Amino acid sequence: MCHQTVSLVARHLEENGLPTLAMCSARDILAAANPPRAVFLNYPLGNTTGRPDDPENQRQVLRDALAAWPRFDKPGQIVDLPYRWIDGDDGWMERVFDKDYDKY
Amino acid sequence: METVPYIEKTHDYYRRLGYDKPYQYAVNGAPPFVPLRKPLSASRLVMVSSAGIDIIPHDGPAPVPFKGRNIGDNHKAEVFDIPSDIAKERLLYISGAHNRRESDMHDIDAYFPVTRLRELCDEGLIGSLAENHLRIRPCYSQRKTRELDAPEVLRKCQALGADVVLLVPV
Numbered sequence: 001m002c003h004q005t006v007s008l009v010a011r012h013l014e015e016n017g018l019p020t021l022a023m024c025s026a027r028d029i030l031a032a033a034n035p036p037r038a039v040f041l042n043y044p045l046g047n048t049t050g051r052p053d054d055p056e057n058q059r060q061v062l063r064d065a066l067a068a069w070p071r072f073d074k075p076g077q078i079v080d081l082p083y084r085w086i087d088g089d090d091g092w093m094e095r096v097f098d099k100d101y102d103k104y
Numbered sequence: 105m106e107t108v109p110y111i112e113k114t115h116d117y118y119r120r121l122g123y124d125k126p127y128q129y130a131v132n133g134a135p136p137f138v139p140l141r142k143p144l145s146a147s148r149l150v151m152v153s154s155a156g157i158d159i160i161p162h163d164g165p166a167p168v169p170f171k172g173r174n175i176g177d178n179h180k181a182e183v184f185d186i187p188s189d190i191a192k193e194r195l196l197y198i199s200g201a202h203n204r205r206e207s208d209m210h211d212i213d214a215y216f217p218v219t220r221l222r223e224l225c226d227e228g229l230i231g232s233l234a235e236n237h238l239r240i241r242p243c244y245s246q247r248k249t250r251e252l253d254a255p256e257v258l259r260k261c262q263a264l265g266a267d268v269v270l271l272v273p274v
Contacts, residue, residue: 001242002154002273004130005249009152009240010271012254015136018261022271026110034132035271042107044206048272049220052211058220066144066229069268075137080105085206092206093106097113104205 002026002045007033021069023048024078031078038078039065043085044092057083130246140268142231147267149230151188151237152257155216155274156199159186171200176241178248181256185236192219202274215274234264242273 003026010020014036022038024030025048030038041048041061050058061081068079085092095101115126140147158167176182186195195216197209213219218237225233238260243249261269 001244004246005154005240005242005253006152006271006273007132008130008246008249009254009257010269011132011135012250013258013261013269014138016258017138018258018266018269019138019140020269020271022273024273026273027107028109028111029129030273032111032132033130034135036135036137040107042105046202046207046209046274047214048274049217050214052207052214055213055220058213058217059223062217062220062224063229065270066224069144070140072137075135090106093108095205096108096110097117101117101203101205104203 003029004033006030007035007038010035021065023065027078034076036075037069037072039068039081040078041081041083043083044096047085051085127244142267144230144268145228146231148232148234148265149221149225150234150261150264150266150269151217151221152261152269152271153186153216153237153239153274154242154272155239156197156201156241157186157195157212157216157239158198159190160194160196167196167198169196169198169200176243178243178245179252181252182241183253183256183260184239185260186216186218186239188218188221188233188235188237190218192216215272217272221270231267234261234266236260236264 022035192212
């Protein structure tokens, strides 16, 4: 719900003249709700601005987002960041909402 | 890039729990778009977060984390101030709604980058941070978000003198 809520708010702010940028990790939900500008980080939900206990990664993600912001030239674009949650292992993507999901 | 199909996965998940009618996510056409008025290095920024965090008071008990979802109030705007100069140790993640499988939410800066934004401001990448960041409540009711919360966020951002707004969902 977070991604949808934030996207709807971003559209309202921009409609009233305030430039926005939305970060996201649920790309499909955000793309459907369609905020003016977005940066996508392919990490598990709950880590929208970087890896826990990794300040350098967090700084880099935000630096990339700020660098992308002035470069958007049309509405609804999503910039994909290149970082991976765990190098060489995207297993977390398979585990989202699987049969063991509610144990956590 | 391969990405997680969250819409499909949440529909499957809730079907397994016995809900037969899938939630209708918002599908919007082209968004509004206004250019930056000035460089970010000269702009005042407000962060708007949907994180279920609360402030630990200096002189009282810490907020109690709740289990399950915070249903909230669908009849009034729910937009809360969080001082942008607050130490992250005074912020506590209290929502029980978030799955803890991949991370336990203990590092606030991974989803509410209050410390990192101050550093980037000190480096000069951001002109200034507004006095407060804002927290909103994620909401199933799109009407509530559009008609109550979004206008209140706008009012507060304007009062804070925001030039730009960074939105961070969880």
